Amino acid sequence: MAAQSTRSMRSLVSFRGFGAMAALCLIILYVPMAVLVTFSFNANRAVTVWGGFSFQWYVKAASNSGLQYAAWNSLTVALIATTLATAIATSAALATGRGQRFRGAQAFYALVNLPLMLPEIIIAVGTLSFFALLGMTLSLTTVIIAHTVFCIPFSYLPIRSRLETMDRRLEEAAMDLYATQWRAFRHVTMPLLMPGIMSGAMLAFVVSLDDFIITAMVAGAGAGTLPVYVYTQLKQGVTPEINAISTVLLAVSILLVAASYFVAKAGSRYSRPAAS
Amino acid sequence: MTYSTSGSDSRMLNARHLRPGPRGRSFPLSRLLMLPTIAVIGFFLVVPLGIIVTYSFLEPATFGGVVWSFSPEAYIQFLFERDIFDDTLAFNTAYLQIFLRSVSLAVAATLVSLMIGFPTAYFIATRPERQKNILIFLITLPFWTNLLIRTFCVLLILRDDGLINTVLMGLHIYEKPVTYLYNNTAMAAGLVYSYLPFMILPLYANLERLDKGLIEAAYDLYAKPWRVFTEVVLPHARPGIIAGSLLVFVPSLGTFLVPDMLGGGGRLLIGNLIQLQFGSSRNWPFGAALAVILLAAILLVLMLAASRSRSVNVQGGH
Amino acid sequence: MTIELKGIQKVFPGAGAQPVLDGVDLQIQDNEFFTLLGPSGCGKTTLLRLIAGFERPTAGSIVLFGKRVEGTPPNERPVNTVFQHYALFPHQTVARNVGFGLRMLRRPAEEIDREVGRMLELVRLGALADRFPHQLSGGQQQRVALARALVTSPRALLLDEPLSALDSKLRDEMRVELKTLQRETGITFIFVTHDQGEALAMSDRIAVLREGRIEQMGVPDDIYERPRTRFVAQFVGDMNVFEGRLIKPPGGPFAFRTRSGAILPIAESTRQDDNAEMLAVVRPEKIRLALAETGDDSQGGPRLSGVVSNKLYLGTDTVYFVDLPHGETLRARMQNAAVSGDSFEIGASVLVNADKGAFRAVDRRP
Numbered sequence: 001m002a003a004q005s006t007r008s009m010r011s012l013v014s015f016r017g018f019g020a021m022a023a024l025c026l027i028i029l030y031v032p033m034a035v036l037v038t039f040s041f042n043a044n045r046a047v048t049v050w051g052g053f054s055f056q057w058y059v060k061a062a063s064n065s066g067l068q069y070a071a072w073n074s075l076t077v078a079l080i081a082t083t084l085a086t087a088i089a090t091s092a093a094l095a096t097g098r099g100q101r102f103r104g105a106q107a108f109y110a111l112v113n114l115p116l117m118l119p120e121i122i123i124a125v126g127t128l129s130f131f132a133l134l135g136m137t138l139s140l141t142t143v144i145i146a147h148t149v150f151c152i153p154f155s156y157l158p159i160r161s162r163l164e165t166m167d168r169r170l171e172e173a174a175m176d177l178y179a180t181q182w183r184a185f186r187h188v189t190m191p192l193l194m195p196g197i198m199s200g201a202m203l204a205f206v207v208s209l210d211d212f213i214i215t216a217m218v219a220g221a222g223a224g225t226l227p228v229y230v231y232t233q234l235k236q237g238v239t240p241e242i243n244a245i246s247t248v249l250l251a252v253s254i255l256l257v258a259a260s261y262f263v264a265k266a267g268s269r270y271s272r273p274a275a276s
Numbered sequence: 277m278t279y280s281t282s283g284s285d286s287r288m289l290n291a292r293h294l295r296p297g298p299r300g301r302s303f304p305l306s307r308l309l310m311l312p313t314i315a316v317i318g319f320f321l322v323v324p325l326g327i328i329v330t331y332s333f334l335e336p337a338t339f340g341g342v343v344w345s346f347s348p349e350a351y352i353q354f355l356f357e358r359d360i361f362d363d364t365l366a367f368n369t370a371y372l373q374i375f376l377r378s379v380s381l382a383v384a385a386t387l388v389s390l391m392i393g394f395p396t397a398y399f400i401a402t403r404p405e406r407q408k409n410i411l412i413f414l415i416t417l418p419f420w421t422n423l424l425i426r427t428f429c430v431l432l433i434l435r436d437d438g439l440i441n442t443v444l445m446g447l448h449i450y451e452k453p454v455t456y457l458y459n460n461t462a463m464a465a466g467l468v469y470s471y472l473p474f475m476i477l478p479l480y481a482n483l484e485r486l487d488k489g490l491i492e493a494a495y496d497l498y499a500k501p502w503r504v505f506t507e508v509v510l511p512h513a514r515p516g517i518i519a520g521s522l523l524v525f526v527p528s529l530g531t532f533l534v535p536d537m538l539g540g541g542g543r544l545l546i547g548n549l550i551q552l553q554f555g556s557s558r559n560w561p562f563g564a565a566l567a568v569i570l571l572a573a574i575l576l577v578l579m580l581a582a583s584r585s586r587s588v589n590v591q592g593g594h
Numbered sequence: 595m596t597i598e599l600k601g602i603q604k605v606f607p608g609a610g611a612q613p614v615l616d617g618v619d620l621q622i623q624d625n626e627f628f629t630l631l632g633p634s635g636c637g638k639t640t641l642l643r644l645i646a647g648f649e650r651p652t653a654g655s656i657v658l659f660g661k662r663v664e665g666t667p668p669n670e671r672p673v674n675t676v677f678q679h680y681a682l683f684p685h686q687t688v689a690r691n692v693g694f695g696l697r698m699l700r701r702p703a704e705e706i707d708r709e710v711g712r713m714l715e716l717v718r719l720g721a722l723a724d725r726f727p728h729q730l731s732g733g734q735q736q737r738v739a740l741a742r743a744l745v746t747s748p749r750a751l752l753l754d755e756p757l758s759a760l761d762s763k764l765r766d767e768m769r770v771e772l773k774t775l776q777r778e779t780g781i782t783f784i785f786v787t788h789d790q791g792e793a794l795a796m797s798d799r800i801a802v803l804r805e806g807r808i809e810q811m812g813v814p815d816d817i818y819e820r821p822r823t824r825f826v827a828q829f830v831g832d833m834n835v836f837e838g839r840l841i842k843p844p845g846g847p848f849a850f851r852t853r854s855g856a857i858l859p860i861a862e863s864t865r866q867d868d869n870a871e872m873l874a875v876v877r878p879e880k881i882r883l884a885l886a887e888t889g890d891d892s893q894g895g896p897r898l899s900g901v902v903s904n905k906l907y908l909g910t911d912t913v914y915f916v917d918l919p920h921g922e923t924l925r926a927r928m929q930n931a932a933v934s935g936d937s938f939e940i941g942a943s944v945l946v947n948a949d950k951g952a953f954r955a956v957d958r959r960p
Contacts, residue, residue: 012492013491014399015395015398015505017395019399021395021396022395022411025392025393025415026414026415028468028469029415029418029469029473031433032426032429032433033421033429035439036429049437087312088313091312092309092312095310095313098306108314111314114317114322118321118574119530119570119574121531121532121550121567122550122567122570123321124551125567126325126327126567127324128554129324130320130323145320149316149317149320152316167679169677169679170684172646172648172677172681173675173677174683175647175648175667176675177694177695177743177746179694179698181667203420207420210420210421210423210424212423212533230425238431238435249421254420
């Protein structure tokens with residue numbers, strides 16, 4: 001009797017078939033990835049015919065010098081672009097995330113998010129034309145510049161949301177207790193902002209690591225990143241080695257995003273106004 | 277994504293940023309913190325957009341790049357074919373077709389995403405707190421993974437020796453592999469797979485704020501489930517539907533990887549047509565003109581959506 | 595004179611340009627427990643923030659301990675604040691929170707340790723020094739906030755509704771604790787609250803604020819027994835209010851004719867002119883009821899009769915609603931002193947008695 005009544009209570013808010021749709025949605029999102037991961041451990045050379053479990057494609061990939069080179073490029077670009085983008089995004093968040101209202105705030109917000117709103121192909125050809133006009137040779141530097149630009153909104157959003165949920169009285173309390181503006185920032189604002197900054201940096205890192213189109217357009221000879229390498233290989237035919245590399249790339253993104261999520265979450269425990 | 281501040285917050289802050297001092301009101305220093313962003317995004321993104329517009333009115337150089345003399349040729353080329361011998365213009369729908377195909381595929385992908393995404397978002401929004409967090413995390417995760425690799429995953433599924441054919445032939449539904457790739461359906465499927473999370477996230481954010489008491493109240497007042505859905509849930513979800521649809525439509529319209537990998541050589545969309553002009557076709561002005569047309573189309577859609585959501589706001593009295 | 599505010603005006607840009615504070619004058623003495631009382635939006639918190647230095651006045655002067663400070667930032671003012679939700683630094687332990695001010699003042703490490711320890715003992719939190727704020731109960735957080743603000747020995751402590759986040763039992767305890775603390779430390783307390791009971795219980799003096807102005811200022815007894823306006827009368831405690839005119843017979847005592855014609859004796863009036871439109875006010879607990887048949891314990895008070903139309907039983911007291919013959923309703927609050935009986939049924943005819951000074955006439959202006 002009681003069980004029945006709880007069941008009917010739940011079905012009151014939900015609608016018939018919605019749960020099935022949600023399950024379908026998760027299947028759509030995850031089955032293709034699962035296939036990729038599974039076949040990366042396939043001993044068979046044929047990409048989609050199962051021939052037993054094997055690590056051989058990972059081993060093979062690890063000793064591939066072209067891949068190592070691309071991985072090194074990816075890492076360099078991601079590290080530098082993330083650092084630059086996060087620094088810029090932090091300052092942007094401090095300028096706007098504390099409830100400041102001023103003329104142009106909306107325009108500034110739109111500017112920060114512009115890289116998110118444009119289709120990548122437009123950013124790609126625009127940046128390419130820009131470098132061509134300036135007469136800049138395409139190289140790792142041009143890749144880093146392009147990545148810095150589109151990473152800014154990704155690190156900006158978590159930092160800003162962190163700032164917005166921060167109790168502003170904390171800074172006032174610090175000033176009240178004889179801290180100068182700078183020391184209030186250094187001892188109170190900055191430590192509390194840190195989880196947001198870390199989370200933003202990780203997301204920027206992931207986005208930089210994952211980008212293909214823009215990189216492919218503005219990378220000079222020898223400046224190809226991992227996705228560019230994967231794309232080139234794919235165009236020559238699908239091999240199990242590609243599966244292995246792709247799986248590693250997926251795993252890195254997922255780990256970083258999960259870490260970013262937990263950093264932000266663990267940090268929010270501190271920033272919550274103490275319960276009363 | 278909303279940007280609003282309550283009055284009392286800004287009061288507090290105004291005072292703090294106008295650092296108390298004998299000078300009285302001074303320019304808040306924190307405003308200067310906007311400069312790096314303005315410089316970097318302004319110089320490396322806004323200026324390039326201007327360059328694209330400029331390039332679209334120039335003449336192509338033989339080996340890529342542009343010749344600096346004004347010409348509307350790129351835009352003419354979009355609609356007409358110029359006869360090489362007598363210079364006459366003949367209406368040519370080839371590029372227009374590519375553009376229209378891009379638009380219809382983007383629309384289709386948006387609709388399918390909405391059909392799958394809405395029930396999903398609603399279902400998640402009505403779960404208990406813990407399940408909610410896990411589910412929404414699962415939805416978000418693919419968004420952060422590599423788009424190239426995800427498109428490659430679709431390829432693995434749809435190939436002649438891919439999962440679908442293997443399974444169906446294994447079950448002896450049919451004996452010879454069916455070609456699923458290299459057509460509009462494959463591209464639409466790729467788009468849905470790529471951008472489905474973009475639909476769910478804003479919808480979820482919206483539906484989570486829906487007061488579940490309203491649904492109970494509607495049932496209490498004799499509404500049937502369908503009426504509850506159309507009278508209570510849908511009106512509340514409208515801003516979320518608009519936001520989610522935009523987030524799917526805009527990148528779908530500009531997609532490069534989906535036609536490149538799932539569409540095969542013959543199936544161009546505007547995204548890889550643009551790439552082609554800057555790549556092997558070496559017609560930068562035409563590529564730039566295509567980019568401007570794509571940008572204009574997106575702007576048009578955004579403006580339509582903005583006016584729609586504004587009218588919603590007026591009705592809702594927010 | 596410890597703290598002196600003159601002609602304080604505060605207008606926030608944009609907010610309809612309506613001043614939040616308008617012409618506030620205030621003097622607060624050394625060692626005083628001074629309360630700013632008013633409903634939300636009356637400007638009391640803004641006034642406190644002006645004293646703390648978080649805001650600048652639009653006009654007027656603030657003198658702290660003989661020094662004008664309108665432009666001085668909060669870190670250079672010898673006053674500390676206990677915030678409404680405490681604003682404890684969530685990333686620092688209790689001990690680091692309490693030591694924050696001393697560190698900012700660059701005191702030697704051993705002095706900081708000693709003072710923090712002493713202060714934590716004073717607020718009975720010695721055992722929790724290494725906890726983080728989110729691991730503490732509301733009452734404990736409250737005491738950390740107090741310790742943090744007191745450890746630097748400020749000359750005045752500003753408290754912004756510090757008890758509002760506590761449940762009612764804890765609130766009662768903290769009232770006593772705060773009052774004791776103030777007496778022992780001898781520091782001036784400026785206390786902001788919307789709770790009139792809190793204000794009456796704790797303060798040496800109270801300023802009642804309303805829409806950015808001080809409505810009345812005085813000792814608690816003054817505010818309660820001799821409110822000068824309708825607002826103060828009704829905001830502080832419960833009050834019966836009758837509209838009507840003052841009657842001043844030559845030589846005789848004041849009286850009051852209510853709008854419907856009842857005559858009330860008036861002990862004290864804020865105005866003296868005959869036939870002035872005023873309000874007569876009387877506290878429900880000053881009124882005594884007696885059954886009409888038995889009834890005469892009058893000591894020369896007013897003679898009114900009426901019918902009990904409703905009653906609310908509140909435990910210690912019962913509130914009776916008495917309909918007067920001319921149409922007004924009077925509330926009377928009677929203590930339930932006896933174990934049983936002594937209560938009036940709905941519909942009973944009663945006589946209304948009160949001590950001579952119970953009825954007062956105040957200004958009509960809202």
